[in-house]
Amino acid sequence: MKEPPKTSLTINTTCSGIGGIAPNTTERQNSLEDINLDQFLKTSNYEDTVKQLDIYYGIVKRQLLRHQSPITGLFPVMSTDQEVGSVRDSVYCAAAVWSLYQAYRRIDDDRGKSYELGQSTVKCMRGILQCWIKQACRVELFKQRQCNQHALHSKFHLHTGEEIYSDDFYNHLQIDVVSLYIIFLVQMITSGLQIIYTQDEVAFIQNLVYYVERAYRTPDFGMWERGSKYNNGTPEIHASSIGWFN
Secondary structure, X not given: OOOOOOOOOOOOOOOOOHHHOOOOHHHHHHHHHHHHHHHHHHHHHXXXXXXXXXXXXXXXXXXXXXXXXXXXXXXXXXXXXXOEEEHHHHHHHHHHHHHHHHHHOOOOOOOOHHHHXXXXXXXXXXXXXXXXXXXXXXXXXXXXXOOHHHOOOOEEEOOOOOEOOOOOOOOOOOHHHHHHHHHHHHHHHHOOXXXXXXXXXXXXXXXXXXXHHHHOOOOEOOOOOOXXXXXXOOOEOOHHHHHHHO
């Protein structure tokens, strides 16, 4: 009796995965590469941002902060001036320093630069405030009669904060200076800087608002400090004085 022929049964076990379907490893590798690329770009962009901010920091240190008065915090109009501190130019310089402070706040490790820039801004704004508080009586007089003799001064001694130009010698009636100060003061406080310390200072700032409210349509000498376009010392209504308040 012959035996039945033996047949070989071959089972293909090369398939792996669930249901015998091989996983798509190519897509997984591509996704990992994309993640690594994004992380690399974020790291490189972050480093480039820090380098760029450090460049701006060097510019601010050389061109602005080195000329700031260590006593009053005011800035001069010209870098060579060692006596006259300008309120308008000081606000502009403080705004530039404050802008860089805002940028450094978004850096993980700023090596203390944001704190330095922020406190330099506070010193300048408080220096202007202290100069004007000494002239608080002028605010009340100006609200009653809007004239140059009762206007807050826009120039002070750079290191003492005292009056440097008399009302007859210089045209201090520049409404836009007070408005400019109030606008940046509000923005800086909103950003987190502590500039106002006491209730007396709060009351004085509120009085500055009334000061501008009464006088924003008063003819003044404007941001160019010369009055009318004929440059003859005659005040006129300036768009800068009206626009800052509105």
